Amino acid sequence: MEKKILILCDTDIIIEFLKGRQNLKEKFSEIGYENIHISAITLMELYVGAFNKKEIKNIIKALSKLKVVHLSESISVRSLELIEKYTKSHGLGLPDSIIASTAIEHQMALFTSNTKDFKFISTLELYKFKKIDS
Numbered sequence: 427m428e429k430k431i432l433i434l435c436d437t438d439i440i441i442e443f444l445k446g447r448q449n450l451k452e453k454f455s456e457i458g459y460e461n462i463h464i465s466a467i468t469l470m471e472l473y474v475g476a477f478n479k480k481e482i483k484n485i486i487k488a489l490s491k492l493k494v495v496h497l498s499e500s501i502s503v504r505s506l507e508l509i510e511k512y513t514k515s516h517g518l519g520l521p522d523s524i525i526a527s528t529a530i531e532h533q534m535a536l537f538t539s540n541t542k543d544f545k546f547i548s549t550l551e552l553y554k555f556k557k558i559d560s
Contacts (some may be wrong), residue, residue: 430461432527433553434495436538437468437521444472444488453555459491462537465528466496467521501527508547516546526550 435443443450454462469489476482504527505520512518518526522543529536535553536544544550 430458431553432461432463432534433457433533434463434465434525434532434534435492436467436525436540437471438534438538438539440464440468440472440489442539444485460493462491463493463495463532463534464489465495465525467524467528469494471521488550495528495532497524497528498531500531504531518543519546541553 439450443454469485472485473482476485500525505523508518508523508526509520513523526536526544526547528534529551530547530549533535537555538544539551539555541552544552
């Protein structure tokens, strides 16, 4: 039996999923919701970007099948290492460093359409997916 890959979704993928992109819903079903995770940082970004409390409740409901990976000391330490190494040379930002660190620490592939923001991190596996528009 083939081992299922664990996926950590970047915020951009979750936003498109919340917009109802059919091909993402199909891809999530194919991967298996039990194998899909989001960083607590992604959840925080979504809450901050929500228009009101009702929208936050809708986000919580829509993402209820996904597992949230909370910050840990090891994620924090790795994030600091990535910031030190890549912020000035590649423009790595704080949320992206934490999301990348979460994927690396938990041995997950990062599902993102913003590959340019992460491709320089050699220890990070990026999940390949053709298109998110549909």
